[in-house]
Amino acid sequence: MASHDMTPADDPERHLPTDHNPLPALGGDQPTGPSASAFQEVQASPEFAELRSRFRRFAFPMTAAFLIWYFAYVLLSTYAESFMNIRVFGNVSLGILLGLMQFVTTFLITWLYIRHAGKNLDPLAASLREKLEGDAR
Amino acid sequence: MTALQTTLGTPWLNITIFAVFVLITLVIVIRVSRGGRKGKDFYTGGGSFSGRQNGIAIAGDYLSAASFLGIAGAVAFYGYDGLLYSIGFLVAWLVALLLVAEPLRNTGKYTMADVLSFRMQNKPVRTAAAISTLAVSFFYLLAQMAGAGTLVALLLGISADFAQMGVIAIVGLLMIAYVLIGGMKGTTWVQMIKAVLLIIGAGILFFWVLGRFGFNLSDLMGAAAAKGNSEVAGSGDKLLHAMSKYGTNKLGFISLSIALVLGTAGLPHVLMRFYTVPSAKEARRSVSWAISLIGAFYLFTLVLGFGAAAIVGQKTINTLPGKSNAAAPALAFYLPGAGTAGTVFLAVIAGVAFATILAVVAGLAITASASFAHDIYNAVIKDGKADPTSEVKVARATVVVIGVLAIFGGIAARSLNIAFLVSLAFAVAASANLPSILFSLYWKRFNTRGTVLSIYGGLISALVLIFFSPAVMAPVGSTKPLATAMLPDLHWGWFPLDNPAIISVPVGFLLGVIGTLTSKETNPEKQAEMEVRSLTGAGAEKASIH
Numbered sequence: 001m002a003s004h005d006m007t008p009a010d011d012p013e014r015h016l017p018t019d020h021n022p023l024p025a026l027g028g029d030q031p032t033g034p035s036a037s038a039f040q041e042v043q044a045s046p047e048f049a050e051l052r053s054r055f056r057r058f059a060f061p062m063t064a065a066f067l068i069w070y071f072a073y074v075l076l077s078t079y080a081e082s083f084m085n086i087r088v089f090g091n092v093s094l095g096i097l098l099g100l101m102q103f104v105t106t107f108l109i110t111w112l113y114i115r116h117a118g119k120n121l122d123p124l125a126a127s128l129r130e131k132l133e134g135d136a137r
Numbered sequence: 138m139t140a141l142q143t144t145l146g147t148p149w150l151n152i153t154i155f156a157v158f159v160l161i162t163l164v165i166v167i168r169v170s171r172g173g174r175k176g177k178d179f180y181t182g183g184g185s186f187s188g189r190q191n192g193i194a195i196a197g198d199y200l201s202a203a204s205f206l207g208i209a210g211a212v213a214f215y216g217y218d219g220l221l222y223s224i225g226f227l228v229a230w231l232v233a234l235l236l237v238a239e240p241l242r243n244t245g246k247y248t249m250a251d252v253l254s255f256r257m258q259n260k261p262v263r264t265a266a267a268i269s270t271l272a273v274s275f276f277y278l279l280a281q282m283a284g285a286g287t288l289v290a291l292l293l294g295i296s297a298d299f300a301q302m303g304v305i306a307i308v309g310l311l312m313i314a315y316v317l318i319g320g321m322k323g324t325t326w327v328q329m330i331k332a333v334l335l336i337i338g339a340g341i342l343f344f345w346v347l348g349r350f351g352f353n354l355s356d357l358m359g360a361a362a363a364k365g366n367s368e369v370a371g372s373g374d375k376l377l378h379a380m381s382k383y384g385t386n387k388l389g390f391i392s393l394s395i396a397l398v399l400g401t402a403g404l405p406h407v408l409m410r411f412y413t414v415p416s417a418k419e420a421r422r423s424v425s426w427a428i429s430l431i432g433a434f435y436l437f438t439l440v441l442g443f444g445a446a447a448i449v450g451q452k453t454i455n456t457l458p459g460k461s462n463a464a465a466p467a468l469a470f471y472l473p474g475a476g477t478a479g480t481v482f483l484a485v486i487a488g489v490a491f492a493t494i495l496a497v498v499a500g501l502a503i504t505a506s507a508s509f510a511h512d513i514y515n516a517v518i519k520d521g522k523a524d525p526t527s528e529v530k531v532a533r534a535t536v537v538v539i540g541v542l543a544i545f546g547g548i549a550a551r552s553l554n555i556a557f558l559v560s561l562a563f564a565v566a567a568s569a570n571l572p573s574i575l576f577s578l579y580w581k582r583f584n585t586r587g588t589v590l591s592i593y594g595g596l597i598s599a600l601v602l603i604f605f606s607p608a609v610m611a612p613v614g615s616t617k618p619l620a621t622a623m624l625p626d627l628h629w630g631w632f633p634l635d636n637p638a639i640i641s642v643p644v645g646f647l648l649g650v651i652g653t654l655t656s657k658e659t660n661p662e663k664q665a666e667m668e669v670r671s672l673t674g675a676g677a678e679k680a681s682i683h
Contacts, residue, residue, distance in 0.1 A: 034675060034676055036662045036665070039669045040661070040662060042669045042673075042675075048672070048673075052668075055672060059235045063231070063232065066231050070225075070228045074221070074390070074391060077379045077380070078380060078383065078387040078390060079387065084217075085377075089355060090358075091355045091356075091358040092354060092358065093217070093379075099217075099220045099221065099224055102227070103224070103436060106227055106230070107428070107432060109231055109235075110231070110424075110428045110429075114421065114425055117421060122418065125673045126673075128669070128672075129673040129674050132669070133675055
């Protein structure tokens with residue numbers, strides 16, 4: 001079995017003074033960090049695959065969407081001036097209105113992401129983190 | 138011409154309020170910085186700020202004098218195009234929120250290079266990342282220092298050359314003092330105070346202006362256009378139409394848009410702010426706070442710009458030193474009726490703008506010194522074996538060197554266009570930093586050669602294109618000197634746009650791919666650790682407990 005499954009008492013390396021400790025994962029900045037094989041095991045686990053896909057299924061399409069919407073606005077403003085100059089009400093043109101819509105969508109995407117992360121990502125990430133750090137301790 | 142038209146308000150009052158701001162912020166820096174001499178405290182304030190505090194500080198860092206004075210001025214003269222310009226700065230934060238902030242917090246410690254070198258060969262990647270960090274920080278720093286000179290000319294009535302140089306030197310010395318005394322903790326507090334004051338100040342102007350026009354944006358825009366048309370026929374109509382500023386340079390504007398939207402999440406001083414919070418969740422909250430504050434602020438500046446055009450008028454603004462940059466201060470002066478109230482209000486707004494520059498340069502100096510001490514001195518020169526005390530000593534010495542360089546650079550660059558220098562920093566950040574950050578976080582196969590090629594390729598292509606652009610020299614074959622260029626009499630320019638991002642950003646991404654595919658290096662162990670850490674936060678740096 002991988003070393004992270006051993007309790008600290010079982011781990012022979014733990015009894016050595018730290019400066020003699022040959023395992024790089026146990027030296028340096030994180031003396032109690034999870035081992036390399038523990039990370040690989042978690043990476044291969046279905047829970048982690050689920051976390052990664054939940055994150056990517058939201059973040060990647062959303063990034064594509066706001067970039068397309070932003071550059072569409074920039075291109076319409078630069079190459080479709082007369083369209084953007086159409087007055088919608090009073091002196092406010094379609095371009096100004098769409099520009100204000102960029103603010104609205106930015107706030108909206110921020111809110112949606114925070115909701116998604118709090119509901120769908122954080123609990124799963126926390127349980128994986130506890131599993132990893134609990135094992136290493 | 139009366140004194141009021143050459144300088145706004147009363148110079149001695151402005152100077153007094155500047156001094157009060159400096160004094161108060163210095164006292165705060167000294168108070169918050171007691172204890173904490175370790176690297177962690179100096180670089181990241183011990184990682185102990187809350188998401189909200191850090192978000193306010195990010196807004197303070199980001200809303201530089203260039204955005205406060207520059208965007209309000211752009212709206213006052215070009216209306217629609219000014220709005221168009223500010224949107225890129227805001228939307229860019231979604232890249233940071235969705236793709237960069239949290240994984241960066243989970244995998245790094247102090248600098249951008251921590252993340253880039255995580256699963257790569259340490260030395261070449263850290264060297265490249267540190268060089269690009271220093272380059273971006275330096276351009277940004279120059280812009281702020283040059284801005285300090287302009288601002289002071291405008292508000293203190295100091296236009297003599299040596300006096301402007303003196304002011305730039307004072308800004309540099311104050312910056313060194315803030316950073317050496319307060320480290321990241323002190324600087325963060327200055328940024329928070331400044332952000333709150335700036336947003337409150339702009340908010341008061343916003344409601345005051347809108348209130349005068351019955352909270353009707355259309356009426357405000359109509360009044361701005363009418364005032365402009367009454368001064369110079371047709372100049373008011375420009376405010377309402379797209380492309381009155383960028384119409385002659387459309388491709389250049391698209392290139393600028395790319396730099397803005399992709400540059401923010403590659404700015405090293407922005408990235409470093411994600412390490413000053415204890416967890417990824419707080420990093421997320423930081424960015425959402427920053428987005429709310431920055432978004433609100435740009436909505437305020439839109440109204441401020443139209444308000445300045447309607448109430449002060451473009452003609453009057455143009456007679457002031459600093460021209461369009463004077464729109465917001467001029468509005469603060471004329472809105473209460475140009476009397477005593479206007480004088481005081483202007484002095485406060487000017488004090489906030491001055492504090493803005495100090496806070497931003499201090500944040501930049503910390504980033505650059507951390508990158509030098511942590512990435513070059515410790516990791517490359519000392520093989521990662523430097524003890525933390527000497528690393529911090531090196532960082533502090535670097536702050537002094539950067540401060541001195543910034544003073545001389547700022548003096549040399551004081552006549553350059555501030556917006557151009559800022560857009561240059563964004564272009565380099567988008568071309569050299571963002572591609573490698575995204576690849577190292579999301580592309581399993583990415584490796585050392587890809588990282589190094591992407592950073593140097595993005596950096597060099599951006600700098601070379603800038604150098605041969607109309608911003609620096611006159612085009613090849615032209616006979617007349619180009620007055621707006623840095624070197625008006627040199628006729629070697631072959632790149633037609635004044636922003637390189639449209640070419641250099643794809644170059645950065647493409648070289649990352651080519652470098653990766655031509656190298657067989659893989660490191661599945663470290664890749665697993667990085668990916669698991671980036672998403673779960675396991676084993677991430679914790680906040681130090683005081």
